Amino acid sequence: MDLLLIVSIGGSRVALDAAAIESVIELDALSPVPRAPAHLAGLSALRSRVLTVVDCKRALELGETRFDAGEIHEAAVVEVDGHHYALSVDSVVDVVEARGEPQPVRAAMGAGWERVASGMIETEEGPILLVDIARLIAGPQQGDRAAA
Amino acid sequence: MEDLIADFVAESREMLESLGGEIVAWEAEPHDRARLDSIFRFVHTVKGNCGFFDFPRLEALSHAAEDALADVRAGRRQPDAALVSAVLGIIDRIGEMIEIIDRGDPLPEGDDSALINALSADAIIEAVAAPAPETEDAARATTIGSSPTAAPRTIRLSVELLDRVMSGVSDMVLARNELARRLREAPEDVAVQGAFERLSGIIAEMRDSITRTRMQRIENLFVALPRMVRDLSNELGKQVMIDIDGGDVELDREMIEMIRDPLTHIIRNAIDHGIESPAERLKAGKREIGMLAVSARQSGNQILIDIADDGKGIDAARLVDKAIASGLVDKTTAEEMSHAAKLALIFEAGLSTARAVTSVSGRGVGMDVVRSNVERIGGLVEVDSKRGEGTRMTLRVPLTLTIIPALTVSIGEQSFAIPRSAIEEIVRANGSSVTLEKVGGAGIATIRGRRVPEVALADILGLDSDMADEDRTLIVLRPAGGDVYALAVDRIHDHEELVVKPAAPAVMATGLYAGTTLADDGSPILLFDTAGLAQVGGVKLEKQERAARVAEDKAAANDDLVELLLFRGLGGQRRVVRLGAVDRIEDVPVDRFTEAGGRLRVQLGEDILPATGLDSLVELEGRESVRLFRLSDGETEIGYAFDQVIDIKALDHEVIPAEGQGAITGVSLVGEEPAEMVDAHWLFARLAADSSQQPSGLVCALPADDAWMRNMLRPIVEAAGYAVVDAASEAAAGADLVIRSAEEADSAPTGAGTLLKLRKSPEGDDDSIYRYDRAGLLMALRSVAGGTN
Incomplete structure (x- = not known):
């Protein structure tokens, strides 16, 4: 894990494994998916591929991103188990080099972060939280979702 | 050099693959020259290539096999089981080495002398593989394909x-x-x-x-089976013969890969748990050799793969016991399960009937994985089994994953696609042949007399739509294996061929969608799973389908009570009738009711039904029209007049039987208040019997000199059960019914029977009937018959 993509989700800067990111795109109009879990904001298309858009803010239960017509959102495109996802974030900040391996975070984090964190990692900009992409896509647990 | 080796590996692999079946077939019929030749050709080719590449071990092996086979070809030696096993051993070793070469590793040092010695004619036979088939029949049945396949003109592509x-x-x-x-x-x-x-x-x-x-012959999947079956049955000490059919069916390449594992698993199961050991088979009066038939065929846009064995079948009772023990179903549910539903438990996670865990199968993972793998590609697995006679598994998979003809529809702003294969017809909700009704909150559409459950797509999806129900378009859908229902959509757009791809797992988990696709303008569209829509929309699918899902929808299965239609009778009584007995509900003008011979009848279009729900026409006074249940027992119908429908309820209380016989079975609490239960059986026994019974011994007098009466009317009169006599004859005096044309009715004597006057013009007075008023005629014919009875 050499390069990290630094993104901002719900005001916090976190890192994604840059090797897993295929590209960074700008999302505009989405087609919503009725009855799907709330953190799946909808579908978008990248050339002939359909992207499932994950509202990261919602996946972490930090609020909701509004995908109104005309608004542009940045998103990181990843592939998990043969499916393509666009992780919608507040903004894509930078690409930095990791210094060392991720370490467990011993301080208390919010429930959403706790679920997706795979550790803390040192960078030239200081420590930053590394987020597990698959768990981010999985979103809040079944029970939470039913309650929401 | 690298390229040459890659070519050598690819060629050898291809030959090995196609050889798999040949070897087993040759084993069954060692004298089959064609198969011997193709095996010989393989070792010969390998030997030739090895010399060129310097693989001494490979060369020694292939050389030895070639020598032995050459002897057989020249007639110097008879092929036997030992030789076959030895050749197989060598071919396997060659296969292993080719894999090593492919990885680019150096060939390890090793000793192949044991394998080579086994080839010699006087080698000691240890652990004979499979005994040679005893009968000619058996040998022939094992044969797959008629001749070794010739290499087609192809190139390899990544x-x-x-x-x-x-x-x-x-x-x-x-x-x-x-x-x-x-x-x-x-x-x-x-x-x-x-x-x-x-x-x-x-x-x-x-x-x-x-x-x-992207299409491939399913043969590619099947060639490996004979070898697998042979090895497996040897390992388990069983004798199994495999019969393969339909290898030329073509299937998407990806699809073939997707069904490889499920198919393998089912076959392993069949041999391990299905087919008994030879001794057990003999005891059960079966042939020692078990039969395993694998066949593929195309049916519409699906491929059906059948895997049938003649083994001991699935112990449904044991499955149910295990399911109860593991808490999958409760006792009461289990008692109500059909045989098919019990068998379907085999697909539940963690249920395996194998008494002992074997190396081959029975690890408790298995059939559930098979089902989920097959369902993931839009397929189905069905199971049918008779205890002691065998098991049949059927895989149904779509022809291709990729291109599906579909209809695009929209709700509000958003578009969706519906697979065209599931669509029966499309009708406008406000069309003349369609009526929409709400019965206890549930939508019912009556389309040309057929009642189907109706759901609005906007409601299922929870989307806003300001369109009124009547303005929508109804799409009548029949999901695979289910019953029809109507889906109301805002607008329909176009028929399109869509390139469909599976959607993300979380999207698929909603159960509503079968995949995603892109519209003309490049925006994504979701393709519906029509069975899933029905389920989420609360439409009950065909019984069979529902039963198959019993284990999954425990809650749904429990409320599977008798559904009752609660209504108010004409006299204001609260009554209930079983919903199943009601065919449809109609609004009928009161002048369609007639009373003759103490019986009430109602005319509905061309049909005349016995009417009940009222004692006499007096009860209809003051109304213009009245609502009517058409009750049906499958053959005959009865009209049951009532005031209004109150609700649909489930019967959840005891019925207190009524005294004596009558239209009411008893009283029960329905929705907290007592209601009388209509006894449909009694009604049919009393009313329908006389309408279907032909009146007998009735005589009708027709003027024989009237050509219209003779040719047109007489067949109808006879069909109604009358014997026809000439009005001019003496027999006419005793006729029960006399038919005359209205124009000359007055001039002739009428006799004792009822006089029925027919007029030629549609307009006329009430004491005659227009001669083409078929329903009126039939009504008259029947009322005379009813009066006489």
Whole structure:
């Protein structure tokens, strides 16, 4: 894990494994998916591929991103188990080099972060939280979702 | 050099693959010269190539096998089980080495002398593989295919390249669609249009052929089976013969890969748990050799793969016991389960009837994985089994994953696609042949007399739509294996061929969607799973389908009570009738009711039904029309007049039987208040019997000199059960019914019977009937019969 993509989700800067990111795109109009879990904001298309858009803010239960017509959102495109996802974030900040391996975070984090964190990692900009992409896509647990 | 080795590996692999079946067939019939030749050719080729590449171990092995086989070919030696096993051993070793070479590793040092010695004629036979088949029949049945397949003129292509071409073509189709849209907006230019049409045609053709390149004969999947079955049955000390059919069916390459594991698993199960040991089989009066039949065939846009064995079958009772023990179903549910539903438990996670865990199967993972794998690609697995006679598993998979003809529809702003294969018809909700009704909150659409459950797509999806129910379009759907229902959508757009891809797991988990696709303008569209829509929409599918899902929807199974229609009778009584007995509900003008001979009848279109729910026509006074249940017992119908429907309820209280016999079975609490239960059986026994019974011994007098009466009327009168006599004859005096034309009725004597006057014009007075008023005629014929009875 050499390069990290630094993104901002719900005001916090976190890192994604840059090797897993295929590209960074700008999302505009989405087609919503009725009855799907709330953190799946909808579908978008990248050339002939359909992207499932994950509202990261919602996946972490930090609020909701509004995908109104005309608004542009940045998103990181990843592939998990043969499916393509666009992780919608507040903004894509930078690409930095990791210094060392991720370490467990011993301080208390919010429930959403706790679920997706795979550790803390040192960078030239200081420590930053590394987020597990698959768990981010999985979103809040079944029970939470039913309650929401 | 690298290239040459790669070619050698690829060639050898291909030959090995196609050889798999040949070897086993040769074993069953060692004298089959054609198969012997193809095996010989293989070792010969390997030997030749090895000399060139310097693989001494490979060379020694193939050389030894070639020598032994050459002896057989020359007649110097008879093939036997020992020789076959030895040759198989060598071919396996060659296969292993080829894999090593392919990885680029150096061939390890090793001793092959044991294998080579086993080839010699006087080698000690240890652990004979499979005993040679005893009968000629058996040997012939094992044969797969009639002749060794000749190599087709082909080239090898990497799958990745093929996929890239495919996705390129998909992009091209999208670009074409975009261009088409732009062209429609631009001022018309015939030359540009023409060129575009041509381009469009070429792209469509290209997409077709690129799709076909992805198709493969299912044989590729089947060739490995004989060998697998042979090895497995040897390992388990069983004798199994495999019969393969339908290898020429073509299937999407990806699909073949997707069904490889499920198919293998089912076959392993069949041999391990299905087919008994030879001793057990003899005891059960079966042939020692178990039969395993694998066949593929195309049915519509599905491929059906059957795997049938003649083993001991599935112990449904044991399955149920285990399911209860593991808490999967409760006792009461289990008691109500059909045989098919019990068998379907085999697909539940953690249920395996194997008494002992074996190395082959029975690890408790298995059939549930098989089902989920098959369902993931839009397929189905069905199981049927008779205890002691065998098991049949059927895999139903779609022909291709990729291109599905579909109808696009929309709700509000958003578009969706519905697979065309599930669509029966499309009707407008406000069309003359369609009525929409709400019965206890549930939608019922009556389309040309057929009642189907109706659900609004907007409600299922929870989307806003300001369109009124009547303005919507109804799509009548029949999901695979289910019953019809009508889906109300806001608008329908177009029939399209869509390139469908599976959606993300979380989207699929909603149960509503079968995949995603891109519309003409490049925006994503979801393709519906029509069975899933029905389920989420609360439509009850066919019994069979529901039962198959019993284990999954425990809650749904528990409320599977008798459904009752609660209504108010004409006299104001609260009554209930079983919903199942009600065919449909109609609004009938009161003048359609008639009373003759103490019986009430109602005329509905061309039909005349016995009417009940009222004691006499007096009860209808003051009304213009009255509502009517058409009750049906499957053959005959009864009209039951009532005031209004109150609700649909489930019967959850005891019925207190009524005293004596009558239209009411008893009283029960329905929705907290007592209601009388209509006894449909009693009604049919009393009313329907006389309508279907032909009146006998009735005589009708017709004027024989009237050609119209003789040719047109007489068949109807006879069909109604009358004997026809000439009005001029003496027998006419005793006729029960006398038919005359209205114009001359007065001039002739009438006799004792009822006089029925027919007039030639539609307009006329009430004491005659227009002669083409068929329903009126029938009514008259029956009322005379009813009066006489």
